[in-house]
Amino acid sequence: MAEPLTEAIRLARLLSAQKKPLEKNDNYFEGEQPLRFIAPILEKELGYRLSPIVINLALFATDVYEHRLDIEGFRLRSSSQADNDLDSAWQINDGPFLSQQLHRESLALGRGYATVGPGETSSDSPILTIESPFDAIHQDDPRTKRVQHGIKRWTDSDKTRWMTFHHQNGWVTWYRKGSEWIQDAHDDNEYNLCSLVPLMNDPRILGRVRPNKSDQRLGRSVFHPIISPLDSLNKIASDMMVSAEFHALPRRWATGLDEKDFVDEQTGQALDTFSMIAGRMWGTAKDKAKFGQFQEANLENFHNTIKLLMQVIHMQLGIPGTYLLFQGDNPPSADAIRASEAQLVKRAERKQTVLGAKWEQVQRLMLLNMGDREASERPEQIETIWRDPSTPTIAQKADAIVKLVGAKDSTGRSIVPIEQARKDLGYTEIEQGHMRDWDENTLTDPQLDAARKDLRDAAGGR
Structure with a gap:
């Protein structure tokens, strides 16, 4: 070396x-990865209003x-x-x-x-x-x-x-x-x-x-x-939020207008993209102008794509479908x-x-x-x-362990000792120590034995 x-x-x-x-x-673990598969023109168009949706399944997994x-x-x-x-x-x-x-x-x-x-x-x-x-x-x-x-x-x-x-x-x-x-x-x-x-x-x-x-x-x-x-899941989720905005504010179209119609009357400055998209009303004195709006987006397409990607992730990770899928x-x-x-x-x-x-x-x-x-x-x-x-449920586990302790071999001894059964039930070393102390006191305390005898006598020997 x-x-x-x-x-x-x-x-x-x-x-x-x-x-x-x-x-x-x-x-990825912290949910701070960049948004992938996004069109540069869309990113430029939306600017600061494009906030990526990060579904942090890396942390979850x-x-x-x-x-x-x-x-x-x-x-x-x-x-x-x-x-x-x-x-x-x-x-x-x-x-x-x-x-x-x-x-x-x-x-x-x-x-x-x-x-x-x-x-x-x-x-x-x-x-x-x-x-x-x-x-x-x-x-x-x-x-x-x-x-x-x-x-x-x-x-x-x-x-x-x-x-x-x-x-x-x-x-x-x-x-x-x-x-x-x-x-x-x-x-x-x-x-x-x-x-x-x-x-x-x-x-x-x-x-x-x-x-x-x-x-x-x-x-x-x-x-x-x-x-x-x-990456695909986060992109689809982000696209869904962009489409949800246009769902709430449907995109409109107009003909017969020119650039001067998109200027703020008070300041004389051109309207920004958001004002043109989210403006409540357009008006003009031009009699040949026409207005209309496109049909709003159908968000169910995004829902179905998200479900499909969830199924792929469920398959890759071996995680139960009840953890990820829509139930x-x-x-x-x-x-x-x-x-x-x-x-x-x-x-x-x-x-x-x-x-x-x-x-x-x-x-x-x-x-x-x-x-x-x-x-x-x-x-x-x-x-x-x-x-x-x-x-497993606590009842199932306890029932299986009790049966193993109760089962005897050819010499009459339990197949699983009581000490091992307590470990299998998940008791800590300190708890097991207390149990051993209680077992010893139960077997050797003469006052406790006498008390038990008095109880049996009072009950008629039952």
């Missing part, structure tokens, strides 16, 4: 080259998927103590909130990053941060496909430029002074694991690198397939809703598989940064626990 600073500068150039495609995705990517925790195979340490560090670092933000960024822009570093002291929890793809970029090892190295750069309030180079056995930070980069701090370890972890959406294996285009190996936004239909007053049944969500749920499960592997790498780094540990306390097998991306 080349010198760290040389590699960092090369990655910085690559990061700068990615700015334009990232800004394009960001504009991002949130639809993000809402089905909730992390409930992490599970280790070997050490229960490491399990508890991970849960504690996850909560200290506001993991549930950070993961939601990072998933949203990854879905919208194609990728986001998580970094893990040690706390201020050996007794402090490791620090988990998330980074925007505008500030960070990485490169994979061509042989192992694991992250080989990456950078994060930022600028302080005093305009000082900083850059951190993350590699598989540590990191090094520089700041810019004049035309030189000055080393500020570094850390070396033997983790063989880069502390900059990319969470990408829909990455390609090979990808294509083109000028001012996104490198598809670095992921692409979830709304990438609908950009062209979305009647009668809502579909619960079974029909679940059936229509099948493709969306499967896509969400695929994203959980990809993102889960990266979150497991983050948790592995958390364990490695928790001070001195034995090798056995650094497990390789970590599992991300995701909330079910489907939308």
Whole structure:
């Protein structure tokens, strides 16, 4: 590998080259993209009165998927103590909130990053941060496909430029002074694991690198397939509003007039286009002049086109038709809703598989940064626990779990232990701890047992 600073500068150039495609995705996500397919003459004619209608389905599509990517925790195979340490560090670092933000960024822009570093002291929890793809970029090892190295750069309030180079056995930070980069701090370890972890959406294996285009190996936004239909949808919606104005103020025609008839009598200035369109009455002393108006526009054509584009977007995103299409007053049944969500749920499960592997790498780094540990306390097998991306009813879920707990194997034990059932029902670790305490008190409290006996005696032994 080349010198760290040389590699960092090369990655910085690559990061700068990615700015334009990232800004394009960001504009669509914020609903600030320019209006496409508009005729220049119409734009010039309407001027300031042409206000684009932006139906922000890019934001909607991002949130639809993000809402089905909730992390409930992490599970280790070997050490229960490491399990508890991970849960504690996850909560200290506001993991549930950070993961939601990072998933949203990854879905919208194609990728986001998580970094893990040690706390201020050996007794402090490791620090988990998330980074925007505008500030960070990485490169994979061509042989192992694991992250080989990456950078994060930022600028302080005093305009000082900083850059951190993350590699598989540590990191090094520089700041810019004049035309030189000055080393500020570094850390070396033997983790063989880069502390900059990319969470990408829909990455390609090979990808294509083109000028001012996104490198598809670095992921692409979830709304990438609908950009062209979305541009068409916004154009049709904007055209509909222009036509609605002429629907309210029908276009008129006149013959037998000349330019002098379109001059303001008080000021002597020519009338602007809007005055000619929106004027309430035209009059002239010329006896051969004729006036009339065109038939107003039929807005149903726009409605039907918008519905068609919505169907295309629904097909591209795998989002249920009930989310996008124009529906009647009668809502579909619960079974029909679940059936229509099948493709969306499967896509969400695929994203959980990809993102889960990266979150497991983050948790592995958390364990490695928790001070001195034995090798056995650094497990390789970590599992991300995701909330079910489907939308079953609480009653259905509870009924299925209760049946599994009640089912017995050949030795008389439940197929699913009660502890697992409580996790499957979505109770938090704190709630499960309270339940365990209540279970123990119920079994061992002699006063409670005596009270139960008195109640049974009073009821005649029933």
